[in-house]
Amino acid sequence: MAVINRRAFLSWLSTSGLALTGVAALTEPASADRGGEDVLVLAGGTLIDGTGGKPRHNATIVLVGDRIVAIGRPRHALPEGVKVVDLRGKYVLPGLWDSHAHTDNLPKIHLPLWIANGVTSVREMWGLAHLPAMRERIEAGEILGPRMVIASKMMDGPYAGSSVPSNAAVVRTPEEARAAVRAAKNSGADFVKIWSLLEPELFEAIATEAHRRGLPLSGHLPDRVPVLDGIRAGMTTMEHLHGIPLDVSSRRDEFRALINSTPVDPANPAAYYFFVRQLEMEAIKSYALRRAERLFSALRRSRTVLTPTMTVQRFFTFPPSFHRADPRVKYMPPWLVESWNANMGPEWTPAQIEAGQAYYRAVLELVGSINEAEVVQLAGSDSLVPYQFAGFSLQDELGWLVDGGLTPMQAILAATRNPARMVGLGHLSGTVQPGKWADLLVVDADPLVNIRNTQRIHAVVTRGRLITRAERERMLAAVAAEAQVTPPPAAPAANCCGTTGIYVRH
Structure with missing residues (x-):
């Protein structure tokens, strides 16, 4: 088939009746030499546009390069020479965002897994050293991968130095805290990421300096900081629902006093982290409706956004045997899976299993209550936690958010429009509209009927490049093969959420 002349295509487009924007890209001299080879038309699908x-x-969706330029139903037939993809019977969504991502320095494994699962953008929640160069290579088209919004180094208190890799920013005084924020700004970080062991004084210093420097503040609400104080400090997002079970409990003051009076063991700070998590499991049993309503109202008024990461909740509330049975381990290097298993401990007793499942059910109800209160929640997977898989786990997360009470549409928005808005990219991403990035997910069945239909992937479009079902299957096969020959890194991999060397007991 001959490639259409761009001038002829522009003439057709101007009379097509489609909603247009960005058509100037069709007349740029640099692209005119290519004829119409970067024009792609997706025709006949049902569009769930993310609004x-x-x-x-x-719907007919016209892509030129990496932009959407037109959407609608054309008045007359497409001219000959246009590359048209027939999507009758298919459903088109915006490309997905993972709002709590960790991409290890394994570009032949993690990057294609994001794209193969329709995750075309990620918010990287730890500014690991390899990420800026990886992002540059993706942006330059040297490697295929998602768009990245990258955090600062993880900022935590003095105890963190004995439990996390050296690429964390360990702060001991308010001045060190402010200096860490300034360093993050100078390094080009998109936002500041904080962790759980920050003392309130250090948290306040980071928050004040971050706002002074124009950097959003996200991450773990520090364990000794109540949720309302996190709101007042202007946290943009709070991850994993940390602190919320405590502060919606009728025993809140009792639990908060215990947290504040319990010292951190410098030799084993992760034990303190899990001590607080155990208190949250107890606190949720005394859920106080009026207290919860007041807290959720404060979150809504402040526009503080929550990322529940049900993937993480499930890891800590399901027994080791459940996770080890996941067939997707074939996409991970065997040495990595072995390290996961080594840290998970022995199999649970029936009582431990029941306690874990009771807490998981309570968290699902909590997610539903937060949603009913109209607090914005985002889909995120936390792919540094064992048995989380880049891309796949974000797809899982959508299903678990619906299990918790979100509608399928609300779950879709949690992975499309809402994260794009939250990171300041709503004008470019998150919805399928003229002028936006050409990042799309095409699925075989209606996700508004069953949200897990987003996993029935027909095609992915990233930066205007169409990845067909056959190409996707080749990508996944290549990842599985690569995993078998990928050697372990020279230095220990980063870990998140205290998952090294300890596994929650109930």
Whole structure:
């Protein structure tokens, strides 16, 4: 088939009746030499555009390069020579965001897994040293991978130095805290990431300096900081629901006093982290409706966003045998899976299993209550936690958010429009509209009927490049093969959420 002349295509487009923007890209001299080879038309699918509006049937979506330039139903037939993909019977969504991502320095494994699962953008929650160069290579088209918004080094208190790799920013005084924020700004970090062992004084110093420097503040609400104080400090997002079970409990003051009076063991700071998590498991049993309503109202008014990471909740509340049975381990290097298993400990007793499942059910109800209160929640997977798989786990997360009470549409928004807005990219990403990035997910069945239909992937479009079902299957096969020959790193891999050397007991 001959490639259409760009001038002829532009003439057709101007009379097509489609909603247009960005058509100037068609007339740029640099691209005119390519003819119409970067014009792609997706025709006949049902568009779920990420705005929250009703699906649009039999939609035509015109892509030029890495942008969407037109959407609608054309008045007349497409001219010959245009590359058209027939999507009748398919459903088109915006490319997904993972709002709590960790991409290890394994570009032949993690990067294709994100894209193969329709995750075209990620918010990297730890500014690991390899990420800026990886992002540059992706942006330059040297390697295929998602768009990245990258955090600062993880900032934590003095005890963290004995439990996390040296690429964390360990702060001991308010001045060190402020200096860490300034260093993050100078290094080009997109936002500041904090962790759990920060004392309130250090947290306040980081928050004040971050706002002074124009950097959003996200991460773990420090264990000794109540949720309301995190709101007042202007946290943009709070991860994993940390602190919320404590502060919606009728025994809140008792639990907070215990947290504040319990010292951190410098030789084993992770034990303190899990001590607080155990208190949260106890606190959720005394859920106080009125207290919860007041807290959720404060979150909504402040526009503080929560990332529940149900993937993490499940890891800590399901027994080791459950995770070890996951067939997706074939996409991970055997040495990595072995390290996961070594840290998980022995199999649980029936009582431990029941305690874990009771807490998981309570967290699902908590997610539903937060949603009913109209607090924005994002989909995130935390792929540094064992048995989380880049891309796959974000897809899982959508299903678990719906299990918790979100509608399928709300779950889709949690992985499309809402994260794009939260990171300041709503004008470019998160919805399928003219002028936005050409990042799309095409699935075989209606996700508004069953959210897990987002896993029935027909095709992915990233930066205007169409990845067909056959190409996706080749990508996954290549990842599985690569995993078998990938050697372990020279230095220990980063860990998140205290998952090295300890596994929650109930």
